[in-house]
Amino acid sequence: MAWFRKDGTERGAAASDTDVHPLQQVSDLDRALADRQALIQMCLYALDRARSGGVVERLEEGLAAIGVQALRPVGERFDPARHEAGGAVPTEDPALDGIVAETEVTGFADHDRLLRAPVVTVYAKKNP
Structure with missing residues (x-):
């Protein structure tokens, strides 16, 4: 079968990339x-x-x-630029204050680009 270029001239069966x-x-x-x-x-x-x-x-x-990764940041420090706060869990442990306790909705990143921030529950220091 013969192949033809747009200009009507015949080309070989193995077309080169220069024809595109x-x-x-x-x-x-x-x-x-x-x-x-x-x-x-x-x-x-x-x-x-x-x-x-x-x-x-x-x-x-x-x-x-x-290259699309699920994001479940349990144990990470809450970062409002990368996480969405969905709730808080009171804690008496000051070391847990501001740490992600649970992932409510999984987030996703396409390589380094955030597609959807994970919705998380964050530990918050209990008020006296």
């Missing part, structure tokens, strides 16, 4: 990146609704394989 217009390559890359983001968002939507621990685990493994 640079703007088409950019458009293809933009489309692939947009498709990736849409798939990630669909996976996060499915994770929020999954009732099976096995399904959640498999979706998180698949996302991790492409």
Whole structure:
């Protein structure tokens, strides 16, 4: 089967990359990146609704394989730039004040870019 360029001239079966217009390559890359983001968002939507621990685990493994990590910051110091406070747990231990006690809603990061902050419960020093 013969292949033809846009100008009507025949080209060989093994087309070189020089036959692809640079703007088409950019458009293809933009489309692939947009498709990736849409798939990630669909996976996060499915994770929020999954009732099976096995399904959640498999979706998180698949996302991790492409660089999207689940964020469960239990034991970390609360950081309002990376965490969303959902509640507080009183504590008498001053060392726990401001530490994440529980992750209410798992957060996600795509490499270094935060996609969704985890919603957390934070230890707060009990008032006397």
